[in-house]
Amino acid sequence: MFIRPLRNFDRDMQTAADKSITHRAVMFNAFARGEAVVRNALLGGDCKSTIACMRALGAEITVDGSTVRVKGTRRFRDAVLDAGNSGTTARLLTGLLAGMNVTASIDGDDSLRTRPMKRVTEPLSLMGADISTADGKAPISIRPAKLKGIDYALPVASAQVKSALILAGLHADGVTRINEPIKSRDHTELMLKAMGADIECDAGTVSVGRSELESVDVCVPGDISSAAFLLGAAAVVKGGRVTVGRVGLNETRTGVIKVLESMGAKIVIDNIGYDVEPYGDITLTHSALKPFTVTSEIVPSLIDELPLLAAIACYAEGTSVISGAEELKVKESNRIATTVEALTALGGDVEPTDDGMIIHGKGGLAGGGKVRAHGDHRIAMTAAVAALGSEKGCEIEGAESAAVSYPGFWEIIC
Numbered sequence: 001m002f003i004r005p006l007r008n009f010d011r012d013m014q015t016a017a018d019k020s021i022t023h024r025a026v027m028f029n030a031f032a033r034g035e036a037v038v039r040n041a042l043l044g045g046d047c048k049s050t051i052a053c054m055r056a057l058g059a060e061i062t063v064d065g066s067t068v069r070v071k072g073t074r075r076f077r078d079a080v081l082d083a084g085n086s087g088t089t090a091r092l093l094t095g096l097l098a099g100m101n102v103t104a105s106i107d108g109d110d111s112l113r114t115r116p117m118k119r120v121t122e123p124l125s126l127m128g129a130d131i132s133t134a135d136g137k138a139p140i141s142i143r144p145a146k147l148k149g150i151d152y153a154l155p156v157a158s159a160q161v162k163s164a165l166i167l168a169g170l171h172a173d174g175v176t177r178i179n180e181p182i183k184s185r186d187h188t189e190l191m192l193k194a195m196g197a198d199i200e201c202d203a204g205t206v207s208v209g210r211s212e213l214e215s216v217d218v219c220v221p222g223d224i225s226s227a228a229f230l231l232g233a234a235a236v237v238k239g240g241r242v243t244v245g246r247v248g249l250n251e252t253r254t255g256v257i258k259v260l261e262s263m264g265a266k267i268v269i270d271n272i273g274y275d276v277e278p279y280g281d282i283t284l285t286h287s288a289l290k291p292f293t294v295t296s297e298i299v300p301s302l303i304d305e306l307p308l309l310a311a312i313a314c315y316a317e318g319t320s321v322i323s324g325a326e327e328l329k330v331k332e333s334n335r336i337a338t339t340v341e342a343l344t345a346l347g348g349d350v351e352p353t354d355d356g357m358i359i360h361g362k363g364g365l366a367g368g369g370k371v372r373a374h375g376d377h378r379i380a381m382t383a384a385v386a387a388l389g390s391e392k393g394c395e396i397e398g399a400e401s402a403a404v405s406y407p408g409f410w411e412i413i414c
């Protein structure tokens with residue numbers, strides 16, 4: 001796919017629905033008492049994988065446009081599950097199934113098979129789970145086991161690992177306490193609370209006890225990680241302006257706004273509302289940009305936006321530094337390597353480091369190169385935004401991967 005530079009970007013629009021919240025709304029309602037309606041669900045590749053897995057486990061799920069109806073089952077059946085490209089599906093399901101008296105296997109595509117699963121299976125084994133993996137990677141096999149609560153300090157801030165342990169804790173004897181070094185996204189905690197679970201969050205520790213869930217209707221807000229690409233387009237295209245409506249503003253996800261503001265971007269947030277999660281309209285108007293510094297404390301709140309922020313940093317004058325972000329290496333691709341490769345192909349001056357990257361911004365990009373997405377949706381969309389403000393645009397190989405989190409992205413951008 002060839003991305004032509006845009007000479008103007010002035011839009012009022014919605015963005016793709018939140019991927020993390022859609023996964024959870026479908027997965028949690030699939031074993032709750034009752035029937036739930038999930039409105040404005042994201043039907044990208046990853047969430048379709050979750051829907052298929054929950055159906056295979058016995059939940060009744062119907063999809064009508066962006067409305068998903070989920071009728072929970074109190075007893076899952078044994079199943080062979082395909083999580084596709086979705087780490088969230090694989091990790092959350094591993095935790096959920098560990099104490100649910102089922103025999104199941106979870107596998108995925110080539111990218112998923114490279115992703116670390118020990119971070120989930122090790123603490124689950126401490127809880128008593130009977131799980132095996134292919135040397136710490138998928139395929140994962142889960143057999144029936146009786147779980148007990150543990151106190152566990154997460155070595156890395158990861159919402160996927162935290163959520164897997166919380167879900168196991170719902171089916172364990174005693175209390176499961178999970179402490180995280182830096183707070184990661186808390187969509188699991190908020191949704192489970194709304195479903196009546198015995199869950200408390202206090203000073204970096206989540207405590208969860210055995211619980212039965214009641215179904216909950218959810219209206220999914222726009223995904224700030226998808227909205228970020230539209231904000232990014234307005235930031236790099238001269239004279240750009242965009243308003244993205246009803247975007248999720250959970251403060252564990254808004255690091256990208258803080259960094260863009262630190263760069264001098266003109267951002268206004270209004271029409272703030274609350275429906276299990278906060279949401280609002282975000283407007284960004286193009287302005288001259290300054291470089292930024294990102295360190296470990298803020299990384300969990302913008303982990304998926306770091307490739308995009310690196311691209312925007314090429315449009316600032318001066319050196320931006322991202323550190324404390326070694327988790328980028330174990331995403332859908334090694335995002336330190338793939339971001340550096342993509343931005344270099346576009347004429348950027350970017351150096352990889354062990355835990356991030358250094359971006360020497362020159363106030364713009366020449367473009368003209370060919371970027372490989374490496375099967376990673378966020379790399380494909382990052383390259384597209386980087387190209388929109390460039391002189392020559394660029395060719396993207398593997399653009400179709402964007403459909404994992406943002407179906408329709410190319411129609412908006414091209």
Ligand code: S3P
Pocket residue numbers: 019020088157158159160161163184185303304327
């Ligand atoms: C996600 C958590 C993040 C994020 C991923 C979705 C989630 O991963 O990168 O895209 O829905 O819980 P980690 O928190 O495990 O780093």
